[in-house]
Structures are given as C-alpha cells and as structure tokens.
Amino acid sequence: MGISTGGVMPKGMEKAEEIAQDLCSQLGAELHSFLGAGAFKAAYKISLANSSYALKIAPIAAPSLDRLRREVAALQACDHPNIARLAHAEALRFKDREYLCMVEEFLEGGTLEHLLTTSQVSDKSLRLYAASLASAIAHLQSLNLVHRDIKPANILFRKTDDVVLTDFGIVRALGLPSLTHDFIPQGPGTPLYSSPEQLCNDKAAIDWRSDQFGLALVLAECVLGRPAFAPQPEDLHGAVNAVARHEHLAESTKAELEKQNWGCLLKALSPWPVQRYRTPDLFLRALGAA
Amino acid sequence: MGAYHQLGHDSWNLVDEDGLEGYRGLILSPVNYSPQKTLERLQSTKRRESLEVILDPQFYTPNSERGKLSEWTHFDANLDTTDLGDIAWWQSRNAELIQQANAVEASAVCSLAMVPREYSNEYYRWIAGVASDLSGPASDSGLSVLTTALVPISELAKKNRASEIAGLLTSSPVLERVYLVLVDDVAPRKHRGDQEGLGGAVELIRLLEEAGVQVLVAFSGLDLLLWKAAGASHIATGKFLNLRRFTPGRWEEQKDDQGRVVPYWTDQEFVTWLREADLVMLLRRALIDETAARTNPFSARILDILAAAKGEPWVGLGWRQYLWWAMDADKKYQSDPNAVRELLARANAKWMDLRDKKFVLYEADAEARWVTAWINALAIGGV
Helix, strand or coil: CCCCCCCCCCCCCCCHHHHHHHHHHHHCCEEEEEEEECCCCEEEEEEECCEEEEEEEEECCHHHHHHHHHHHHHHHHCCCCCECCEEEEEEEEECCEEEEEEEEECCCCCEHHHHHHHCCCCHHHHHHHHHHHHHHHHHHHHCCEECCCCCHHHEEECCCCCEEECCCCCCEECCCCCCCCCCCCCCCCCHHHCCHHHHCCCHHHCCHHHHHHHHHHHHHHHHHCCCCCCCCCCCHHHHHHHHHCCCCCCHHHHHHHHHCCCCHHHHHCCCCHHHCCCCHHHHHHHHHHC | CCCEEECCCCCHHHCCCCCCCCCCEEEECCCCCCHHHHHHHHHCCCCHHHCEEEECCCCCCCCCCCCCHHHCCCCCCCHHHCCCCCHHHHHHHHHHHHHHHHHCCCCEEECCCCCCCCCCHHHHHHHHHHHHHHHHHHHHCCCEEEEEEEEEHHHHCCCCHHHHHHHHHCCCCCCCEEEEEEECCCCCCCCCCCHHHHHHHHHHHHHHHHCCCEEEECCCCCCHHHHHHCCCCEEEEECCECCCCCCCCCCCCCECCCCCECCCEEECCCCEEECHHHHHHHHHCCCCCHHHHCCCHHHHHHHHHHHHCCCCCCHHHHHHHHHHHHHHHHHHCCCCHHHHHHHHHHHHHHHHHHHHCCCCCCCCCCCCHHHHHHHHHHHHCCC
C-alpha cells in the first residue's frame, strides 16, 4: 500500500511509511492512511481489532523524551468526554531506533481548522463547542495541567458538534519542573493562539487561565472571522505582537463581540491573568449565560 | 468588612475594651506569645464568640527573629539546616500549622511565607502553591486559609508589577483570601511617601478584589485610608500605630527625655500623629476642630486631660484613640476613593495653612508630602 505523506516529516521519520508499516505490524494493526505531521510526531489512521484509531509516532530522542512522557502521562490522567482518549502507548523499536507509539481514538469529524475553511460555524454550534472545551479546560485545571496549544488544528470532532481537544505535545504539568529554559524569549505554543504569558515566556504566570485565553482567542476568531487582536484582518504578525505587548482588545473589536452576544470573551481575553475569570466555574458560567 | 486587631506585645487588654467593639477579629502573633499563653488569653476574652481569630504563623524570617516562635510546633528546630526548596518540608510545616491553629482555637490561618532573597515571579508562584497545598487539609479541619503575600512597596513601583503579582496570587482557584504584608523600611510613625509604590499597592488590592479575592492588609497605619479606598475588604492594625513587621526598631517604644513612653494623638484632620506639645499648640489656636474630634470618645477623654493640665498620662488613651479611628475609618471609607480624596485634600489645605502661619511640627514632614503622594497614589492605582 502506498501511504502518501506530503509535507515535512519530523526528524527521525525520514522513511515514514516503512517505519509506520513496521510499527503497525508490531502492534497487530493495519495501516490505512497518513493523517498529518507536526514537529515531533507523524499521525496515521490505523485499524486495530476492527476499530479505527489514530497512531501517533514520535522518534524517541533525548531532548523530547521528557516531553513525550508528560504527554502520555497527561492523556492517561485525563477522563473527560471532550479530551482525546489514549487507548495505548508503547515504545517500539524499528531498526536501530526507538519510537513512541500512541494509539488514540480516531476522530473522524476532522479539525475545526478545516471546518472553518469549508463552512461557517453556526452560533448555536459555537456555543456548544465553547461550553464543551471550557469544561475540558476545567478538567485539566483539576489535574494541574495546562494544555498551552489550544488552536483550531488541535480541536477535532468525533462527529458533528462532538468536539474534542487533542495534541498534548506541550502540556505543562504545574507540579513538575519546567522543561524549557528561562532565558528563551518566547515559551512553547503556537504564537497566534498563545497568551501573553506564553509569548513572554513568563513561566510562573502560566496556569489554566492561559488556556482560557487560548480558547477565547479561538472562539473570538470564529465569531469575528479574523484573529481578535489583528489590527488589520490579514495582519497576523501584528496580532501576535499586540498580545505579547499585553495590549487590550481594540474598542471596535470589543463592540463587535458584544454585538454578537459574545461579550463574555472580553474578560477571558484580558492581557493579565488576574483580570480573566478566576475559576473555571466562573468561565463556564459566563459562557453558559452568554 | 471590618477591621482586625493586629496583636503585638502586651495588647490583649485592648480586645475587650469598651468602645472598640467594632473589630471583627484578631490576628494572633506567635512571635510575642507562646501557644499556651495565646490560648489562655483567647479563652478569657469576653468577646471571643464574635471574633474571627486568624493565626499569622510569622514565618517571615524565622532564622533570625524567633521570639516565642520556637515554642510553636510549625517552627522546625532544624530550620537552619533544612532545604527550604523542598516542598515536602513545607507540606510538613503546613500539617503542623493546622494542628497548631486548631490547638489555639483559631478559625483561620495565614499560609507560611518567608522573606525571599528576591521577590520574583517564581517566589510568588511558590507561596501561592504553599497556600494551595495548605487549603485542602485546613478546610478539612474547619480552617479558612489566607494566602500570605509579602510585597515590597518598591517592587510595586515597577510598571505592571501589580498585575503580575496579582495574577500569581490568584493562580489557585481555591484561594479566596489574601493576607497582604506590604514591606518597606519606613520608620515607625513616619508616613510612606513613595507615590508610585503606593499606587502599585492600591492597584494590587483593587485587582485582587475585582478578581473576587478578599484582601486583608496587615500591619496597617493611617495608610489604611488608601487600602480601603482601593476596596480592601479588611485591614489589621495594632496599638503601636503604624507598626510594621519589617521596620527596624519597630519594637522600641518612643520615649521622651525623662524616659517616659511618648503619647501620640491621631489627628483625623491632618492625617498624622501628633505629639502632645504640638497638639496643645494647635488646639489653643483653634487649628484643630475640637468638636469634631470629640466624636471619638477616646479623643474626648484626652482633650479633657489636656484641659485639666494636671500632667495625667494618656499614652494608653492614645492607643485607644487610634484604634477607634481605625475601626471607624474602616467602615467610613470602604470602597470610597472619593471620600478619601476629599479627606486628603482637606488635610493638604490644613498643612498649607499651617505653613502659611509658620508652624513646624515635631514629627511630621513640614511639607506634608505624603498627603499629596497619597492623593496621587489613588490616581496611579486606578481608583
């Protein structure tokens, strides 16, 4: 079977198809198709015991080992309907190298990122996503975890409106030492969907309110059709800079969100964590009341 | 709302004082009293049932300032050699602290916090974590927890520092009360005048209260006016006027040439403390409104003593007069920055009048720079 990969593969995955085929056979699974690749992992659709799964393969290398361990530990700790379920995780060898194989539920509905490019999300659906994802964040908070990478590409669907948060690759366990250095100017995260404290690598300031900010950015983008902090619709760089400078939303953006009955996002998008919703419960209530 | 008695050396007798019933609670001081003595005094307090009793573990600089602290079980005899970065050690101290708070029948406890080498974000995250760890077991014991936050005024003068610190102190959703100790080295009875730092303190309090966290500003003095204007739910103060936990020489009572303890008059119009000679001078020239002053029952008694001119001492009445003022101001200025602004503006005018008349007072800065600094601090702090 020829598995089209396309795009840049993670280091150590140069012979991706051969590796995936071999690891699948070790797992007793059948390889179906390539789903995508990030900086550290490649994902494939597989079938195992008559069910479909997503197999995520990450080459195990010293720099990424701790992060991979934390990702697995976080997913294993989670038990929430709106967080991707990890069925199995195992380190397997192919030739002279070890790979972490994570078998997760297969989310057939695709990503929010894809949905936004193909159709308009209804307000009713968006409110449903908001409540579900805020509940997922509340669950993470109860486990002392911060996702740090909430963005449309990491929000998937089981089926229509059944939204799931995935990709815990840069999850932060607040009780454990940080894996990044203080001197780095910008912390881990996708800049366009990062909170000010992430962009400024203010590690001590990162907590569940960073995820609150990230989710609010995603929701605001769905409402506005553009990044909330972008001075001009296409100015993504400007949006990131505005967040990094701890700027408040433009008055016109605030007015637009309020007009569309999404005023509850204004507090969540405050530049300083203390000005956001203090507890997950307050955030959920605000979204529910909106 | 409501003020707390900040207990210090020899101040238990003021708790049951007639006229000071408005205090809603007590802050216990382990440095001054052993657990056994604390419990004895508490149990003999007539107003015990109506008071919230908060144990401040006073763990700020335990390696140098122990007093009676070493008699409390939350103090570790091996403190000098322990690894203070070991969270397990802090958790063990938390367990002892809960036990000790229950033993003295406290209803709330402030979390453990040491004076750090550097007031970094990591430090504030750490103390919030220690408080968060304390909250679960404390709650199981029926104790409310206040997060102890030591914050230098100079730190708050930095741009955005109040927002950063407030964010870190609210990082745990379970913590809903902060015990704020503002740190500086201003001498007793002198007034804080760093308007940028004070503005930062006002902002910090405002942000915490807006986030739904109740702030109790410990070791307050006349500056409680600023904290109440900022919206602080509570202040704590004691008989030593603006006694500050970290002020050098704070335990020494001011004495005159004959070795007597100097009495102080709290003046609500000049917003300062006055020595007897200055007070008499201003009263004789009608520069103090005696009728207004007499609304404070302890002021009235002091004025009667001065009018009798028999040299009767009034040091103790001075403490009570101040405590009555603080109790009254706590209610009067709650979340009312405009009322505080007006009060300070009137005080400023009175100081200018005094300068015009060529009077110079013993204690106070003749320019009364703190009054204008406090007015500015309110604006800087966004209230």
